[in-house]
Amino acid sequence: EVQLLESGGGLVLPGGSLRLSCATSGFPFSTNDMAWVRQAPGKGLEWVSAIGGRTGSTYYADSVKGRFTISRDTSKNTLYLQMNSLRAEDTAVYYCAKPHIDYYIDYWGQGTLVTVSS
Amino acid sequence: DIVMTQFPDSLAVSLGERATINCKSSQSILYNSNNKNYLAWYQHKPGQPPKLLIYWASTRESGVPERFSGSGSATDFTLTIDSLQAEDVAVYYCQQYYSTRYSFGQGTKLEIK
Numbered sequence: 001e002v003q004l005l006e007s008g009g010g011l012v013l014p015g016g017s018l019r020l021s022c023a024t025s026g027f028p029f030s031t032n033d034m035a036w037v038r039q040a041p042g043k044g045l046e047w048v049s050a051i052g053g054r055t056g057s058t059y060y061a062d063s064v065k066g067r068f069t070i071s072r073d074t075s076k077n078t079l080y081l082q083m084n085s086l087r088a089e090d091t092a093v094y095y096c097a098k099p100h101i102d103y104y105i106d107y108w109g110q111g112t113l114v115t116v117s118s
Numbered sequence: 119d120i121v122m123t124q125f126p127d128s129l130a131v132s133l134g135e136r137a138t139i140n141c142k143s144s145q146s147i148l149y150n151s152n153n154k155n156y157l158a159w160y161q162h163k164p165g166q167p168p169k170l171l172i173y174w175a176s177t178r179e180s181g182v183p184e185r186f187s188g189s190g191s192a193t194d195f196t197l198t199i200d201s202l203q204a205e206d207v208a209v210y211y212c213q214q215y216y217s218t219r220y221s222f223g224q225g226t227k228l229e230i231k
Binding site: 035037044045046047050052059061062095099100102103104105106108109110111 | 156158166168209215218220
């Protein structure tokens with residue numbers, strides 16, 4: 001059974017940093033693409049970042065490029081999102097997402113809430 | 119980047135009637151080498167993660183009721199829900215996976231009339 005469990009969300013001051021984690025199980029994490037998707041309060045889904053399973057190549061939305069870093073630890077089957085220089089507009093529920101081998105997202109975590117506020 | 123636009127933004131349909139949600143991509147998401155449209159539909163209810171309904175524009179995910187169907191090609195797509203049930207109240211999103219830089223439509227809120 002595929003499981004994705006996010007952690008690390010919380011309240012942070014503008015300009016601060018936070019690292020999200022996504023512990024995974026039930027599929028070959030080391031070769032699977034992975035992604036982060038967020039939903040700001042009252043807004044729609046927004047793709048944030050992705051990492052290629054076999055290549056390790058990373059991709060970012062323009063809104064987070066240069067501030068967020070996606071990474072993974074294959075020994076721990078865990079995906080990360082390092083978020084620096086946080087802004088109020090980064091406030092959202094952040095979902096860890098597992099794309100199918102054919103690229104559509106077939107599994108989602110429950111989400112972790114990040115609140116950027118003074 | 120590929121921009122996905124849904125319409126309408128919200129929709130109210132009577133129980134048992136049909137709901138139709140449209141999605142348009144800013145460029146074709148039909149991959150010619152395999153003739154597949156790289157489009158998915160998700161259902162999102164408050165407090166839950168999104169749920170995959172449809173992929174390849176028209177393939178229903180396992181376990182999804184047959185009243186959900188997808189159609190369209192290249193840049194224009196439709197999600198149809200036949201015989202609307204109360205549990206179908208949700209926000210529905212289309213998403214392209216043609217580009218590694220995924221993008222979602224803005225969402226369509228479906229309510230009961």
